[in-house]
Amino acid sequence: MKKFLLFLGLFVFSVLSIKAQAIDSMLKVYSEQVPNQKAYVHFDKDLYRAGESVWFKAYLFSGFSLSINSKNFYAELINDQGKVIQRKVYPVTESSASGNFDLPDSMPAGNLLFRGYTTWMLNFDTSFIFQRNIAVASKAGVIEKKKPDVGKTYSIQFFPEGGNLVNTLSSLVAFKANDEAGMPVNAKGNIVDSKGNVVTAFSSAHDGMGSFNLTPAANETYNAVWTDPAGKQQTVALPEVKAQGLVLKLTSAGNKKVFMVASTDNVPETWKKLNIVALLGQERVYKAKANLADTRATSGSIPIENFPSGILQVTVFSDTWEPLAERIIMINNNNYKFDVKINTPELNTNFRAKNTIEVQVDDTLLTNLSLSITDAAIGRQTTGDNIISRMLLTGDIKGYVHNPTYYFANTADSTLNNLDLVLLTHGWRRYNWANLVRGRKPTLKYPADNYLSIDARVFGVTTASPLRNDEQLLVFLQSKDSSTQFLEMRKTGLDKFSLPNVVFYDTATLFYQFMKDKKAEKEMNLTFSNNFYKGVGRIDLLNRPLNLEIDTAAIARTKFFADKMFQLGSKFDPKGNVLETVTVKTRTKSLIQQLDEKYASGLFRSDNGYAFDLTGNNTSSSFDIFTYLQGRVAGLQITGQGGNTSLAWRGSTPALFLNEMQADVSQLSSVSVNDVAYIKVLRPPFIGAIGGGAGGAIAVYTKKGGDVKTEPGQGLNKYKVVGYSTPKEFYSPNYKDLSGSSEVAADYRTTLYWNPSVLTDANRKKVRLDFYNNDITKAYRIVLEGVNEIGKMVRVEKVIQQPK
Numbered sequence: 013m014k015k016f017l018l019f020l021g022l023f024v025f026s027v028l029s030i031k032a033q034a035i036d037s038m039l040k041v042y043s044e045q046v047p048n049q050k051a052y053v054h055f056d057k058d059l060y061r062a063g064e065s066v067w068f069k070a071y072l073f074s075g076f077s078l079s080i081n082s083k084n085f086y087a088e089l090i091n092d093q094g095k096v097i098q099r100k101v102y103p104v105t106e107s108s109a110s111g112n113f114d115l116p117d118s119m120p121a122g123n124l125l126f127r128g129y130t131t132w133m134l135n136f137d138t139s140f141i142f143q144r145n146i147a148v149a150s151k152a153g154v155i156e157k158k159k160p161d162v163g164k165t166y167s168i169q170f171f172p173e174g175g176n177l178v179n180t181l182s183s184l185v186a187f188k189a190n191d192e193a194g195m196p197v198n199a200k201g202n203i204v205d206s207k208g209n210v211v212t213a214f215s216s217a218h219d220g221m222g223s224f225n226l227t228p229a230a231n232e233t234y235n236a237v238w239t240d241p242a243g244k245q246q247t248v249a250l251p252e253v254k255a256q257g258l259v260l261k262l263t264s265a266g267n268k269k270v271f272m273v274a275s276t277d278n279v280p281e282t283w284k285k286l287n288i289v290a291l292l293g294q295e296r297v298y299k300a301k302a303n304l305a306d307t308r309a310t311s312g313s314i315p316i317e318n319f320p321s322g323i324l325q326v327t328v329f330s331d332t333w334e335p336l337a338e339r340i341i342m343i344n345n346n347n348y349k350f351d352v353k354i355n356t357p358e359l360n361t362n363f364r365a366k367n368t369i370e371v372q373v374d375d376t377l378l379t380n381l382s383l384s385i386t387d388a389a390i391g392r393q394t395t396g397d398n399i400i401s402r403m404l405l406t407g408d409i410k411g412y413v414h415n416p417t418y419y420f421a422n423t424a425d426s427t428l429n430n431l432d433l434v435l436l437t438h439g440w441r442r443y444n445w446a447n448l449v450r451g452r453k454p455t456l457k458y459p460a461d462n463y464l465s466i467d468a469r470v471f472g473v474t475t476a477s478p479l480r481n482d483e484q485l486l487v488f489l490q491s492k493d494s495s496t497q498f499l500e501m502r503k504t505g506l507d508k509f510s511l512p513n514v515v516f517y518d519t520a521t522l523f524y525q526f527m528k529d530k531k532a533e534k535e536m537n538l539t540f541s542n543n544f545y546k547g548v549g550r551i552d553l554l555n556r557p558l559n560l561e562i563d564t565a566a567i568a569r570t571k572f573f574a575d576k577m578f579q580l581g582s583k584f585d586p587k588g589n590v591l592e593t594v595t596v597k598t599r600t601k602s603l604i605q606q607l608d609e610k611y612a613s614g615l616f617r618s619d620n621g622y623a624f625d626l627t628g629n630n631t632s633s634s635f636d637i638f639t640y641l642q643g644r645v646a647g648l649q650i651t652g653q654g655g656n657t658s659l660a661w662r663g664s665t666p667a668l669f670l671n672e673m674q675a676d677v678s679q680l681s682s683v684s685v686n687d688v689a690y691i692k693v694l695r696p697p698f699i700g701a702i703g704g705g706a707g708g709a710i711a712v713y714t715k716k717g718g719d720v721k722t723e724p725g726q727g728l729n730k731y732k733v734v735g736y737s738t739p740k741e742f743y744s745p746n747y748k749d750l751s752g753s754s755e756v757a758a759d760y761r762t763t764l765y766w767n768p769s770v771l772t773d774a775n776r777k778k779v780r781l782d783f784y785n786n787d788i789t790k791a792y793r794i795v796l797e798g799v800n801e802i803g804k805m806v807r808v809e810k811v812i813q814q815p816k
Contacts, residue, residue: 069382078107082130085109100737110768166240174260186436196220201238260337376774381798388791472536495671615700664707
């Protein structure tokens with residue numbers, strides 16, 4: 013019998029050890045193979061008018077680092093019926109993507125929902141997807157009328173710390189009071205027992221939230237009696253009191269988080285030996301055992317001095333790894349940000365005056381920033397998120413948080429205490445502990461994606477008429493600007509071909525032919541498609557964020573700008589990017605500028621580099637493109653010849669592009685210099701390249717349009733294929749090149765400047781940016797947000813105007 017009991021004991025110990033190992037192992041698997049991903053989106057302003065453009069820049073994070081496992085970013089605009097009215101997809105570079113939506117002139121006043129996500133996020137709880145309401149005024153500058161507060165209702169919820177109220181055990185109970193729209197309201201009342209005796213009073217401390225201590229008596233129930241803002245008395249039951257169990261308390265003490273666990277006498281034996289685990293950003297940072305066999309309480313501390321800032325999750329498990337209590341608390345070591353200085357070497361708020369902004373980062377790390385400059389009142393940031401509050405707080409908890417930026421504005425005790433109330437009253441369920449104990453990974457419907465791929469399916473393939481195993485498709489991909497790329501599609505299945513990692517925008521015409529079996533073109537039909545997520549036409553608005561009230565100054569300013577346009581007229585499109593029909597005398601564009609407009613697009617339009625016109629130059633002495641470039645670009649090292657050419661710039665290899673499609677040395681060296689019209693050598697870093705372009709980029713453009721008489725693909729089968737959404741460059745007028753104000757349209761742009769790609773590194777710590785004022789703005793609001801290569805964040809907001 014003793015041997016049997018010994019065997020049984022060893023068996024139970026072995027099972028428990030396996031469970032502990034399973035949790036540790038699965039946490040590692042989750043962290044490395046199934047990382048959480050969060051998105052934040054920076055917009056140029058808060059309030060838009062029909063006819064304007066919504067400019068945005070998305071940043072992707074995983075844990076405390078930049079996310080690298082998604083290559084495509086999806087953005088949607090959704091109306092108040094849940095219908096997706098616009099959807100766009102942009103390539104992700106340097107863990108970010110930028111784009112825009114054009115709002116029609118006819119759009120009525122109201123609120124649109126912006127959703128931004130990757131397909132990887134769709135594998136998990138979609139309530140964590142980035143969403144934001146976009147307030148839209150009519151073209152006349154009128155916003156949607158606020159609905160009267162008739163029939164407004166109020167509610168209050170109670171949240172025991174750790175999860176449960178337990179007989180005879182003192183607990184902290186947090187609460188939050190809201191109206192029917194989820195906005196916070198003040199609450200004050202009493203906690204009464206079943207006999208009507210007042211046990212304690214409570215009142216909200218911040219934004220409808222507060223807390224009180226309660227020690228439940230045995231066999232007792234409790235209610236909260238409070239008077240809502242409408243003057244109506246309400247009675248709400250507190251959560252059920254458990255007859256047995258344990259409670260978890262978590263407090264801050266300097267550089268430590270202190271936990272205390274207390275239990276009743278009559279808990280099961282497996283609840284007397286506890287496992288306490290703390291997680292931070294999907295990593296286990298603390299693990300301890302506690303024995304309550306001879307005592308009713310235990311405590312311990314978690315050192316946090318060297319931890320990154322973020323939400324710490326502390327879970328108490330039984331001896332058999334059953335979760336018993338859980339609590340989240342914020343670690344704010346103020347180590348999540350870096351400094352950026354914004355200087356104004358040239359500041360002038362006069363009529364259409366030139367201004368110069370200087371962005372300075374003293375750090376040597378690569379930084380990726382976005383910058384908006386607006387009329388000070390129009391661009392006012394209200395009670396929404398910013399990059400810091402999103403990544404540290406709202407991206408990890410469920411439910412609406414009112415004015416989340418407040419909690420990171422300072423480190424005062426009152427602010428930290430109010431932040432703790434947020435964490436006590438909001439849901440957190442990133443993990444299914446039962447699945448972790450059993451070693452189950454979540455089912456991934458959407459694996460980590462890649463850049464755009466073109467997939468072909470062949471119809472007519474039979475056993476009697478098969479395709480050769482080594483068959484390939486030769487394709488000519490011709491973009492709208494007539495640039496053409498010659499590519500090969502590999503056979504990936506019985507009747508399938510694929511061309512991975514292609515980058516082109518809008519639509520392109522694909523000409524194709526079989527390389528081996530020419531008869532197949534007559535006997536078989538092909539269809540082509542891309543690998544993009546097609547999305548849904550309508551979404552459930554149940555988890556839509558609240559419609560926040562827009563600042564009254566922004567509303568008034570929007571109406572003022574709209575009135576000016578109607579009174580005086582404006583030849584500027586309200587999108588701020590084109591001029592309507594108006595005669596404007598401009599300086600003659602240089603040949604390089606004309607070539608850039610004709611050949612370059614998107615990120616390749618950058619003027620941060622060198623440009624070479626080959627249309628009229630004698631290049632017969634150059635063996636190939638690389639021979640031509642030798643000695644023409646400072647710091648660019650070119651050695652070897654032909655397909656054996658080696659390139660280096662600032663210690664890295666430049667990315668190569670042929671007609672803006674990724675290429676290699678062999679491809680470019682085989683292009684005749686006589687067929688080349690234009691070459692751009694873009695300084696590092698070039699974020700349009702896969703991997704961030706630490707060595708810059710060389711973009712080669714072959715002659716097109718009237719330069720080339722032959723048409724590639726003539727006589728071949730063709731198919732229209734869809735690429736990425738066309739990137740649009742923010743238009744900022746250069747009044748230096750315009751003759752006089754009498755010949756220039758009235759200018760009432762509210763977004764004066766938007767740049768989603770402000771980049772700095774060790775060799776370029778300062779970036780100077782010029783913009784021109786409109787006709788009436790007298791104060792500018794500058795908002796800069798972004799990240800550096802190790803995942804630290806920055807946000808700078810300032811209003812500037814000329815001293816009087």
